[in-house]
Amino acid sequence: MNVHDKYGPxxxxxxxxxxxxxxxxWLTSEHFFRNLGRHILRAVGIKSRIMGAVTIQYPEFxxxxxxxxxTMHRLTQRExxxxxxxxxxxxxxxxxxxxxxxxxxxxxxxxxxxxxxxSFDIDLGLCIFCGYCVEACPxxxxxxxxxxxxxSNLSRNGMxxxxxxxxALQPNQDxxxxxxxxxxxxxxxxxxxxxx
Amino acid sequence: MTEGxxxxxxxxxxxxxFVLNFGAVLTxxxxxxxxxxxxxxxxxxxxxxxxxxxxxxxALADAVKMFTKESFTPDNAEKGLFKIAPAISVFFALVGFxxxxxxxxxxxxxTVINLQIAPLNVGVLYLFAVAGMAVYGxxxxxxxxxxxxxxxxxxxxxxxxxxxxxxxxxxxxxCIMIYQTVDLQEIVRWQGHLLGGWLPAWGVLLQPVGFILxxxxxxxxxxxxxxxxxxxxxxxxxxxxxxxGMGFGMYFLTDFIETVMVSAITVTxxxxxxxxxxxxxxxxxxxxxSTAALSNWAVTLLQFISFTLKVMFFLWLQMTIRWTLPxxxxxxxxxxxxxYLLPISLxxxxxxxxxxxxxx
Numbered sequence: 313m314n315v316h317d318k319y320g321p322x323x324x325x326x327x328x329x330x331x332x333x334x335x336x337x338w339l340t341s342e343h344f345f346r347n348l349g350r351h352i353l354r355a356v357g358i359k360s361r362i363m364g365a366v367t368i369q370y371p372e373f374x375x376x377x378x379x380x381x382x383t384m385h386r387l388t389q390r391e392x393x394x395x396x397x398x399x400x401x402x403x404x405x406x407x408x409x410x411x412x413x414x415x416x417x418x419x420x421x422x423x424x425x426x427x428x429x430x431s432f433d434i435d436l437g438l439c440i441f442c443g444y445c446v447e448a449c450p451x452x453x454x455x456x457x458x459x460x461x462x463x464s465n466l467s468r469n470g471m472x473x474x475x476x477x478x479x480a481l482q483p484n485q486d487x488x489x490x491x492x493x494x495x496x497x498x499x500x501x502x503x504x505x506x507x508x
Numbered sequence: 509m510t511e512g513x514x515x516x517x518x519x520x521x522x523x524x525x526f527v528l529n530f531g532a533v534l535t536x537x538x539x540x541x542x543x544x545x546x547x548x549x550x551x552x553x554x555x556x557x558x559x560x561x562x563x564x565x566x567a568l569a570d571a572v573k574m575f576t577k578e579s580f581t582p583d584n585a586e587k588g589l590f591k592i593a594p595a596i597s598v599f600f601a602l603v604g605f606x607x608x609x610x611x612x613x614x615x616x617x618x619t620v621i622n623l624q625i626a627p628l629n630v631g632v633l634y635l636f637a638v639a640g641m642a643v644y645g646x647x648x649x650x651x652x653x654x655x656x657x658x659x660x661x662x663x664x665x666x667x668x669x670x671x672x673x674x675x676x677x678x679x680x681x682x683c684i685m686i687y688q689t690v691d692l693q694e695i696v697r698w699q700g701h702l703l704g705g706w707l708p709a710w711g712v713l714l715q716p717v718g719f720i721l722x723x724x725x726x727x728x729x730x731x732x733x734x735x736x737x738x739x740x741x742x743x744x745x746x747x748x749x750x751x752x753g754m755g756f757g758m759y760f761l762t763d764f765i766e767t768v769m770v771s772a773i774t775v776t777x778x779x780x781x782x783x784x785x786x787x788x789x790x791x792x793x794x795x796x797x798s799t800a801a802l803s804n805w806a807v808t809l810l811q812f813i814s815f816t817l818k819v820m821f822f823l824w825l826q827m828t829i830r831w832t833l834p835x836x837x838x839x840x841x842x843x844x845x846x847x848y849l850l851p852i853s854l855x856x857x858x859x860x861x862x863x864x865x866x867x868x
Contacts, residue, residue, distance in 0.1 A: 367549040
């Protein structure tokens, strides 16, 4: 259907322009007075659950994250604390931004694992957060579930993420939406962040 | 006893402080009202020692920013005109308030103070003159910038403001025909009498069409959305393109002062100015017969509060319109002005004349 036919030609009443303007003003004023009333009620402490705005006051309040969100990378560990990574170079190969740099090392004492990474660096300044590295990894060695979104640094070198840092990172369960056993969302409240 | 120079200067200072504060607070109103209308919170982060005052301090932060920023002058600009144009713009926005009455007579000892800076008997004509001059600040600034986009903005401004000037004048002829005077204080006093003994004879009841036309044209005169072709932020930036620092700040302030101006004129011409329904010079005289005597001071205070509240209502209305309607295209502005507003105001004059003849 042609978009232009959707509403048909303007009626005389609509062409007069004044009535539709009044309608528009009514709509915005309705929002204005409803939200103003809610703000006032909250200010005096009545009905403080109803928000007058959808704004999340960001540094003080955080929005909960969904599990599928791709945040800063981390490397997983085996039980003995060594990295799960076997330096197979899959992630480095598939990375479209070419931001993963792995230097492999031979591992002699264990016959099951032949290679380990000597160093594993990710340049977050180049990373596009596509998550291909996580998909490609055969060992579940790299994940993007740290919940860290605030990536900024004063220099390009500061954006480099090395293996030791990534191994130390843990998934931040507090920042994620809570689910119950049926997979329904239990809590998606804003998280109040302690400001230091 | 007539007023001394001191009284006039006091009135002048009072009105200037009043209007400039309204202009400054309007920046806050604009931010906050648009936010509340759009389910947002709005600017609230400016603070002094952690005190935020609901974002009111953003007006202060704006002022500090405007004054401390470099006021840049382009190499090719006409230096003198470029510097003076914003001042001209603000000047003509401010001088209009000289004839706006904000109260009736205040008795101070045996001195009668007329609460209007300049009791001109041609008040409405003076307002037209000032509104007509307002375009100079814009056009001179645009021309002196030597920038093609600024010049385009200036051309649009002159075309828009001149074509709406015509409709502005014609739209209130009907009012003047009814009031039989162009003295604004007299116009407000006229609106104090009661129609049929109970209905205040405010201009909006006698000239509803004139009121809608005047408000539309007045909003066009402020150069704000939906009539923002001279500025056209999304296409040409507009006549103040080359201005920075306080030069821009003055154009910015002009828009807000003109908004206050349009509210004040609308209130004066159509909503009884400082009139409070049933409030006479010596107190309330209700149509059902009861009276409540009030002192001259109390009456004057009530009148001033009434005027301020009415102005604030129209400021709110103008802000609502500015944040509700999309902007007109340039040709739509011209068509609306010449092909609709002007003919409707002419027909309005004709009908008003007929009705006046019939009533007499």
